[in-house]
């Protein structure tokens with residue numbers, strides 16, 4: 579599993595159970611080849627005619643690392659892999675791949691709610707792991723908007739619902755990066771502007787919320803709840819959604835908001851970050867309440883993942899880095915997230931130990947911190 583020779587203590591630390599602090603439910607139903615390919619592709623669309631999403635770093639990694647978990651030889655063809663997947667059935671495939679990831683606790687983003695996806699509790703049961711929820715504030719807003727009739731009720735219900743859902747969760751998250759960009763005005767919007775925006779919102783409550791005034795109001799209301807309950811607030815950043823221009827998902831663009839939260843003491847967790855992971859690492863180094871992970875970038879870049887890990891390690895304090903698989907849709911993404919986290923961190927640690935910059939004990943301690951300890955500390959697990 580580890581591609582480099584490391585002292586035993588470091589190997590053990592890298593192979594120890596992880597805390598996956600950001601993942602999504604995986605599909606519970608049987609998937610056709612085209613459905614599976616849609617879920618492993620980056621852009622959410624099918625591969626061009628005559629090509630396949632298996633011809634990507636992620637697709638090659640599925641054949642290399644997931645095939646043996648399903649009882650196949652490494653590198654089998656996509657069609658052999660998918661026939662075996664169908665033969666075992668979705669439940670057994672999910673059980674095998676989620677267990678093989680070696681995750682002790684999942685923090686599941688319950689934003690993309692759908693009956694087709696395993697719930698947080700089901701993810702835990704399939705993987706024989708603990709599971710907790712991270713609530714997505716834009717999903718809560720959507721549920722409230724559909725029920726409310728007048729602006730004042732909408733705003734009251736929004737605050738109440740955030741409190742109620744947060745009571746069952748270990749953190750909250752926001753996709754404001756993909757709704758209006760991270761270069762939003764960091765101040766709290768005025769009551770008058772919020773009521774005017776709420777009236778506009780209720781004329782079309784089924785649409786995704788993209789109004790910057792209401793998104794800021796939602797965010798600041800969530801900050802109040804997070805402060806009250808001592809919860810971290812996760813921000814989706816970097817690659818992941820084509821709805822706004824990619825450069826507006828650069829976390830450095832929300833530096834004003836990060837500064838505004840510093841005296842409040844709510845931890846800001848920057849998710850995904852890639853390809854802005856160096857900016858994110860810089861923010862984590864500058865601000866005591868900012869944390870960083872690179873999520874699915876490791877599985878998506880596969881054999882090249884160690885470079886990303888190395889660049890985060892070169893700048894972000896070690897007590898600010900977290901592991902997440904950002905698993906979504908298929909359990910392969912969970913297993914590969916864990917595989918490439920362990921492999922890339924091992925490759926990045928080796929030259930530090932070999933050069934005498936770090937002791938083996940230092941490297942083992944950092945592997946434990948990033949793999950599970952930091953998440954246990956900030957989410958109070």
Ligand SMILES: [Zn+2]
Pocket residue numbers: 600814849850873904
């Ligand atoms: Zn994510």
